[in-house]
Amino acid sequence: MDSIIPLLSDPAAWAALVTLVILEVVLGIDNLIFISILSNKLPEHQRQLARRIGIGLALIMRLALLSMIAFIVSLTTPVFDLGISGPLGEYGEPTFETQFSWRDLILIAGGLFLVWKATKEIHHSVDDDPSGEALDKKGKAALGFGAAIVQIIALDMVFSIDSILTAVGMTDHVPIMMAAVIITVLVMLVAADPLANFINRNPTVVMLALGFLLMIGSVLIADGFGVHVPKGYIYAAMAFSAMVESLNIWARNGREKRRGISPAATNGESA
Template identity: 80%
Template sequence: MDTILALLTDPAAWAAFLTLVVLEVVLGIDNLIFISILSNKLPPHQQQTARRVGIGLALVMRLALLSMIAFIVSLTNPVFDLGITGAVDGYGKPSFETAFSWRDLILIAGGLFLVWKATKEIHHTMDDEPTGEALDKQGKAAVSFGSAIAQIVALDMVFSIDSILTAVGMTDEVPIMMAAVIVTVAIMLVAADPLARFINANPTVVMLALGFLLMIGAVLIADGFGVHVPKGYIYAAMAFSAGVETLNIVSRRSKTKKRLAREAIEREAVR
């Protein structure tokens, strides 16, 4: 109890908490986009439940991983080395790592899954007549509730480990990490339904979001091989793309309003 009170009165602890919340929210965007796209493929009465279950499992998983913080940190220790001498960069360092930790392997597996899933969804979006897939009433490829939850859990694991390792790099206080995770997941719960509705109502946003997932998957694979792409570049590119798409949406809505107004005037003239 004394430790908690000391943290509550420590400005440095509050600064670490707020910084962690911001970082966790940014890192959680990837997870939330994936959950939104996948849940939108379910029947309407199951979509909100899938989002709630997926985000709830993300909270449970992150809190459980925080309780095993020493084990999570140990995941960064190499488990095997291929012993391959790769090309060197301009500083004389290897351009990729040949020693792999469990974290590297998890990131590579998660990245491959994201690339495969995003590519598959892009194919379904572009193909008007998917073959070999169960279809819903709108002609979209459907997934079962269990399959959706299983895929969400698999990605939750990857994003949770990355999230926890980021938190460890910011502070040594587990209570601060847990509080930041709880606040972040609460924000995700509030944002999940509006984001899913927005993505579902704007088909071009679906393609943009799938492009984000494809890029994130490639970054995870690169990170697993020791090629670290600064996250700032990734999120700046995502923000720029989202800004351009926002302008497109506003332009389309403006044109639609003008067209409807013109048609209304023409109908009145005919009368």
């Protein structure tokens, strides 16, 4: 408690908190998109509960990881080296790393899982299924509640480790990190249902979100191999794509209004 009181009157601490919250919210978009898409595969009465559990687990996991900062930082220590001399870049630096830490392995595994999951969901989206639901060969829902929670936990772990390592690089004060994590998760909790409902009402947004997950998974894999893609490029591309899709939705709704059709009714039929 004595260490928290001085931070309350420190402008630098407040600036670090605001900066960290903004950064964590941006990084949390990936996690939120995944939870939204996955929960929308469940029966309607289970979706909100799955989102609440997924986001709650993200909070618990991040706070638990913050209590083990020394362990988390140690994850960046190389655990083995392939001993391969890769091709050199323009300035003589290796184009990819041959030393791998636990963080690298977690990012690669998480990226592969995201690529696999997004590809599978894209296949379901383009499959001619009039019900709009993913069904197995017996006609039952292909994704159960327990399976959805397990997949959410797996990705929560990957995104949580990346989030905590980012926080550690921004500030040395654990209370600031914890406050930023709590505020970020609260924002995710508020935005979860509107985002999931919006994605569910607009099939083209579903495909765009799956494309985001494919890109994010590829970036995680590249990051695990030491090829660091600036996050600003990634989020700028996502923002531009979202803006273009918003214009498409706006234009489509305008056409439907001129034809005397309710956009909400049209979206509901196509969802």
